[in-house]
Amino acid sequence: MRLPWLLRGLRDGVVTTGWPARPDDYFDQFPVTPVPTGQPITDTAGMDAAELEALCPTGAINVAADTITLDRGRCIACGRCVTQRPDLFAWRPGSDVARAERDMLIADAAPAAPLPRLRADIAERTTMLRRSVHIRHVDAGSDGSDEWEVRALLNPVYDVHRLGIFFTASPRHADILLITGIGSPGMILPLARTRAAMPDPVVVIATGTDAVSGGLVGPGMGVARLLPVDVFVPGAPAPPFALLHGILLALGRLPRGDS
Amino acid sequence: MGQVENEQVEHEPAQNERAENQQTGKGQAGRDDTVWCATLAEWHRRVTAACAPPGRLAGLYATEEGGTPELVAIVGRDQGFLVLRAPVGHDLCYDALTPQVPAAFWYERALHDLSGLEPAGHPRLEPLLLPHLDDLGPVRPGSDLPARGHDARLGVEHVGPVDVTGRGVFTLPFGPVRSGVLESLELLLETGGEDILRINLRPHYKHRQIAKRFEQRTIEDAVLVAERVEGVHSVAHALAFVHAVETGTGVQVPAAARLQRVVVAELERIANHLDVVTQLCDCAGLAVGTARFGLHKEEVMRLMSDATGSRFGRGQVVAGGVRAALRVDPALIGRRVRALQARIADDLGALNSSASFLDRLRTTGRLATDLARRHGALGPVGRGSAVEADTRVWRPYDGYRDLTPFVPATSTLTDALGRLRVRETELAHSSDLISEAADQLTQVEPTLRTPVPPADGRYLGVAESAAGEVLYSLSLQGARVVRCFARSASFHNLVLMHNVFHGDVFTDLGFIEASFGLCYAGVAM
Numbered sequence: 167m168r169l170p171w172l173l174r175g176l177r178d179g180v181v182t183t184g185w186p187a188r189p190d191d192y193f194d195q196f197p198v199t200p201v202p203t204g205q206p207i208t209d210t211a212g213m214d215a216a217e218l219e220a221l222c223p224t225g226a227i228n229v230a231a232d233t234i235t236l237d238r239g240r241c242i243a244c245g246r247c248v249t250q251r252p253d254l255f256a257w258r259p260g261s262d263v264a265r266a267e268r269d270m271l272i273a274d275a276a277p278a279a280p281l282p283r284l285r286a287d288i289a290e291r292t293t294m295l296r297r298s299v300h301i302r303h304v305d306a307g308s309d310g311s312d313e314w315e316v317r318a319l320l321n322p323v324y325d326v327h328r329l330g331i332f333f334t335a336s337p338r339h340a341d342i343l344l345i346t347g348i349g350s351p352g353m354i355l356p357l358a359r360t361r362a363a364m365p366d367p368v369v370v371i372a373t374g375t376d377a378v379s380g381g382l383v384g385p386g387m388g389v390a391r392l393l394p395v396d397v398f399v400p401g402a403p404a405p406p407f408a409l410l411h412g413i414l415l416a417l418g419r420l421p422r423g424d425s
Numbered sequence: 426m427g428q429v430e431n432e433q434v435e436h437e438p439a440q441n442e443r444a445e446n447q448q449t450g451k452g453q454a455g456r457d458d459t460v461w462c463a464t465l466a467e468w469h470r471r472v473t474a475a476c477a478p479p480g481r482l483a484g485l486y487a488t489e490e491g492g493t494p495e496l497v498a499i500v501g502r503d504q505g506f507l508v509l510r511a512p513v514g515h516d517l518c519y520d521a522l523t524p525q526v527p528a529a530f531w532y533e534r535a536l537h538d539l540s541g542l543e544p545a546g547h548p549r550l551e552p553l554l555l556p557h558l559d560d561l562g563p564v565r566p567g568s569d570l571p572a573r574g575h576d577a578r579l580g581v582e583h584v585g586p587v588d589v590t591g592r593g594v595f596t597l598p599f600g601p602v603r604s605g606v607l608e609s610l611e612l613l614l615e616t617g618g619e620d621i622l623r624i625n626l627r628p629h630y631k632h633r634q635i636a637k638r639f640e641q642r643t644i645e646d647a648v649l650v651a652e653r654v655e656g657v658h659s660v661a662h663a664l665a666f667v668h669a670v671e672t673g674t675g676v677q678v679p680a681a682a683r684l685q686r687v688v689v690a691e692l693e694r695i696a697n698h699l700d701v702v703t704q705l706c707d708c709a710g711l712a713v714g715t716a717r718f719g720l721h722k723e724e725v726m727r728l729m730s731d732a733t734g735s736r737f738g739r740g741q742v743v744a745g746g747v748r749a750a751l752r753v754d755p756a757l758i759g760r761r762v763r764a765l766q767a768r769i770a771d772d773l774g775a776l777n778s779s780a781s782f783l784d785r786l787r788t789t790g791r792l793a794t795d796l797a798r799r800h801g802a803l804g805p806v807g808r809g810s811a812v813e814a815d816t817r818v819w820r821p822y823d824g825y826r827d828l829t830p831f832v833p834a835t836s837t838l839t840d841a842l843g844r845l846r847v848r849e850t851e852l853a854h855s856s857d858l859i860s861e862a863a864d865q866l867t868q869v870e871p872t873l874r875t876p877v878p879p880a881d882g883r884y885l886g887v888a889e890s891a892a893g894e895v896l897y898s899l900s901l902q903g904a905r906v907v908r909c910f911a912r913s914a915s916f917h918n919l920v921l922m923h924n925v926f927h928g929d930v931f932t933d934l935g936f937i938e939a940s941f942g943l944c945y946a947g948v949a950m
């Protein structure tokens with residue numbers, strides 16, 4: 167006999183992640199982008215600095231005075247640098263990639279510095295939001311994949327409602343403006359109108375490499391050229407856990423050690 | 426997939442034409458022909474004739490690669506594509522195809538926007554892919570608006586013309602910012618009250634100049650651009666692109682890579698179909714259904730990321746093969762997919778016992794079979810209206826040639842329910858295809874990639890995305906892309922949404938949109 171539809175929600179046992187209260191393997195292991203390994207540039211492959219930089223289709227790699235940096239906000243995770251120079255680049259597992267400053271996405275081999283505090287006005291506002299938060303999403307020229315990952319936050323695995331996080335159609339009731347896409351010219355006014363309809367101060371999150379830097383399709387674009395962004399979430403597209411990490415970072419709700 | 430030879434179809438070269446057979450026999454099955462028409466009148470006549478069913482318009486673009494502007498129409502036929510080319514004068518004027526070939530309606534508006542062509546006699550030549558602005562300056566084929574000063578100017582909006590006028594008729598704009606977490610699209614509902622009289626779609630908000638992003642790229646980089654035309658069909662776009670390269674270079678893809686491509690392409694299809702079912706449940710307010718199918722979809726995304734490192738299978742498809750071996754043992758992938766399909770089938774059974782849900786889909790968004798056929802409707806939208814086209818079957822590529830043939834899933838219902846039926850059957854097909862491909866993967870040589878030599882010329886590539894046929898017309902010079910016309914199923918199908926409101930109430934909109942299952946990035950380009 168067929169199981170009644172209403173009972174099905176329970177049938178596969180607990181599927182919802184315990185993160186952030188408890189660790190989650192998928193959170194810890196997902197490789198959002200590579201980072202430099204910190205190995206010295208021994209030029210066995212006969213690549214000079216310019217050639218190393220040219221490996222990357224989005225210009226995320228920078229070599230200066232024998233130090234390699236990789237801008238995770240530009241990286242589209244094509245993996246070419248890792249394939250070509252596994253000595254110099256390696257995938258970094260972990261979805262804790264969001265940062266409150268654009269520059270903090272530029273990874274070198276130095277141990278990660280503690281995240282700087284959020285802007286005071288944001289921190290003040292978000293403390294008032296601890297119980298429930300409303301997010302207004304705007305697609306400003308994505309390739310369509312970012313929306314899938316945002317919507318995934320509502321599936322039973324991530325179930326952000328358990329954290330008091332909700333999506334809203336009304337900008338007037340929104341606390342967070344979550345933007346996907348490169349910031350296409352056509353979306354400039356609709357985006358500005360949505361922002362203007364939100365009560366100040368607004369927390370603005372740019373999610374995905376396209377929104378952070380324009381990525382491969384919008385070089386020199388990204389949404390920070392259109393409005394001030396508080397939190398940047400890299401990833402091509404940013405996976406749901408990275409996005410959730412970014413939202414909790416914006417809310418000052420990351421567990422100690424993560425923020 | 427049986428023995429599919431490159432069947433020779435009848436081809437009679439007419440006078441004044443230069444026929445080139447671009448089929449090398451090593452790329453995709455099917456036979457493509459190119460016909461050069463000396464005059465626009467001849468081109469118009471031939472395109473119109475070729476587009477009569479069973480022919481269908483599959484693509485239309487302009488290019489100026491050789492220094493002179495030219496129009497290129499791509500027509501689908503039983504066994505292959507017919508490419509019809511003709512020179513255009515420097516005034517860029519020609520007689521519009523749309524009056525004779527209605528499927529050209531959006532293509533000609535896109536041509537007007539992006540290449541500056543003037544299709545005389547077009548019924549509604551308002552901008553489609555660009556904002557409504559008068560001062561964009563001259564546009565040429567292939568120019569795709571390079572420099573335009575400050576981009577804030579492009580944010581100016583105008584309300585489009587209204588087709589339907591009369592007492593009590595008003596226009597209701599929805600979007601471009603949608604109420605749910607959806608891609609931006611503006612829908613102007615021209616209505617006389619509760620019934621929708623007409624819907625006007627405006628996708629331009631998301632326009633990203635994607636055609637320009639291909640140009641001057643290496644093949645390796647251009648595949649990455651193809652993956653971003655429609656991110657939710659990354660694998661299908663990458664495949665269509667590399668098929669064009671492989672046809673052009675005559676490269677043989679190793680068996681292991683052909684089978685792997687099927688595995689990732691079918692995982693992508695399962696994820697997309699589950700996304701549609703999830704959205705339909707959400708529209709109907711079925712919280713349990715939304716949760717269940719959302720959960721299944723997440724499982725597919727994780728299987729994809731476990732196997733390829735990317736939740737969207739990005740970077741896996743490369744010209745000549747695949748980048749790397751799957752990171753999960755194929756036998757395990759087969760087992761996980763079969764177990765998942767059993768749960769999906771069970772939940773679909775429960776969903777189908779909800780009479781109120783089925784009622785919401787039945788007769789909603791009907792697309793007449795005749796119209797679907799004349800338009801050449803693609804994917805589940807076409808198949809849900811009894812149009813049999815499935816690229817995996819009529820022009821099998823990669824591992825589909827090596828696997829057990831299947832009959833395309835079709836439905837004669839023609840409504841949102843018909844499209845759901847098609848997707849239900851395809852979910853089962855995908856699971857079978859993955860299982861079989863995974864089995865065979867254990868028995869073939871583990872070679873994953875054949876080196877790709879440089880090539881000059883213009884080549885077609887196709888692949889079946891979850892939303893239907895993706896078509897690329899790619900011009901290569903050496904190892905670089907000169908011009909790339911990428912046509913998504915979404916672009917071809919979305920215009921049909923104009924035709925599927927039959928006095929339905931506003932609440933049908935969500936069901937119709939979800940049942941079409943299109944990606945607007947691939948429409949706005």
Ligand code: SF4
Nearest residue numbers: 222241242244245247
């Ligand atoms: S993974 Fe690709 S995009 Fe990212 S830094 Fe390496 S080469 Fe650049």
